[in-house]
Amino acid sequence: MNVTLINPFINATINVLETMAFVTVIAGKPYLKKDNVAVGDVTGILGLTGVANGTISVTFEEKCILNVVSNMFGETMTELNHEIADAVGELTNMISGQARRELEEAGKVFKAAIPSVVTGRNHSISHHTDGPKIAIPFSTGNGDFTIEVCFER
């Protein structure tokens, strides 16, 4: 997959988490993901159309997303509930928006759908195309999360 389609999502993820949740994020090494099993407990997924069609997903470990949303709200969140799911949807939306702005500057225009959220241990992530799934792991001081970017071949 073209790396120019991946880097904007890494940059956007770091900026969104740092700006909205005051969380310092460290990106790990991207890898090719072979299965559909989520690496975490709650996933936001969003379809993209434009110069290529695909999906992005953001999957958080429970500990990580509880810390992120606690920071966003200024109050301690203790369980995965509808408020956490809503926050994951909005975070996915913001990551998509910022990445699409960077892609537009490179001449690649995309439109995004409204995100959906899936929760539960070992849940599946259904990307809309059968292209390669590039996963990028991120670590924070309080748990990890992973984004996946999948565009049609």
Next chain:
Amino acid sequence: MDTSIKVLIVDDFATMRRILKNILKQIGFKNLVEADDGTSAWEILQGQTIDLIISDWNMPKMTGLELLKKVRASDQYKRTPFLMVTAEAQKQNVIEAVQAGVSNYVVKPFTAEAISDKLEKILK
């Protein structure tokens, strides 16, 4: 900045409405009303007087842009400050919003200072 005015916050994500409410309360606003899409917002606008509208763009049923156009076409709200707070900030989006009469534009993700600065400008 007059913080006694009534503010309508429109976003389909409760998370964003909560974050915006927290910021507005910190600034000093107390009179806050919420809607989760443009259709609900328009119903509220018909039923009570709103002094400032803060709206997302990408929402089901009625988008923020469609709401903005309805607001600007109404006698009651054609001059009401309308702040778009959205992840949709590609060039064409900004052009459409300006042409429809948006008062100002904040791109997500944002800081509390960014919201405060934009409100200072449009509520002068």
